Amino acid sequence: MNDLRADQVSVAFAGLKALSRVDLAVAPGRIVGLIGPNGAGKTTLVNVLTGFQAATEGAVLMEGQSLAGLKPHEVRRRGIARTFQGGRLFRDLTVIDNLEVTGVGLGQSRAASIAEAEAMLDWIGIAHLAGRIAGALPYTDERRVAIGRALIGRPRFLLLDEPAAGMSAQEAADLSALIRRIAGEMGCGVLLIEHNVGLVLGLCDHIVVLDSGAVIETGPPEVIRASEKVRHAYMGSAADIDLPVLEVEA
Template structure:
């Protein structure tokens, strides 16, 4: 069974350690969460896993084979997909074409890509958006299109970078059920980075907590809820995120 792992990853930017010896496993059908205060290194880790950032030390392995020297498009072709904070849609293209791009990027013909794109939009429940220009979409639709674009070719793994940022409670709940379907129906291994800790605790099978570039705790949602270290990290370092986390944890 496919298995994506980050082993002892360290990243330093001009001497500043963004990540130190981070180890993380993602398995098909499982939803993993990555939480931590702002600046903890969460996005950097996703960048390392998808080939956008070379680690200073350590390696990324897919089924035991190292991916560390591959370019982002090569990593994607091996079935490791990602989304970005803020969507990053191809704004001048139609929604359906946004999805089609991944199809052709993976080597499909345009015919095959458009067929899968239509099916994917339908599966996500946004087929009505297909003909719209991506640049005209409201925020939440943008996120769902970005997820659809990442799911083209049915990757083995998908890494979601703050997919619920700026969403209302109802929209976040809808997103949760979409993420569950991605793991269950597509058999995809999901890694979700989120500031909405309540959403992560309710959704994930396994959670990793990063603080200042290091893993300070990992475990099931129940274990994370009870962790003194997590409580301390949030209360002690990031006043702005302390409140919502405290509400969930206490």
């Protein structure tokens, strides 16, 4: 009951089903992976969970309470944070201002939001970036700032939309370590949407696989690795291909 849950969620755009009766649950402190080929409906599901898209059918529940009808900023204030593909930083603002926006958005004074933003940059290990203009950051730093911005106010759940896109293996490994700390040290439930299947298999306790808007497989990494349906969805055939696993230090 203390989880974030999509319960039989369907979304249709002009008759076209983007999501079809999707079930998903993220418990506090756990990392759940959401994978699937392009167009599977992953981002649509994140949009539904964060109030950017209304479900045509089904419900989104946080700790047993429905989030129906809440606007995105109200969902965020309930404790569900997200990041976006491509970062979507406030490019003309400094890094610390980017984090501060969440503080003031959640109703803090500027003084309190600066203090928390500084502590968060320190926690993530990017305190040296505080005064940099966000639009001038390298790609990897942009992603870390976006995660820092989402973590202000200690959300109960964090939804990461392709945070490792374009990262090198080492950068992805560093990101994995950070995500583990977010779940472990903050007790935050993490939903990780990622194309890097290896990263997801190495990091997540539980994985949900979407294809064409429907859940085709769900379970721990070993179940996903062995699944013919997952191989078929990714490869277009049931070819005997090993899904990679990224080794991550715990």
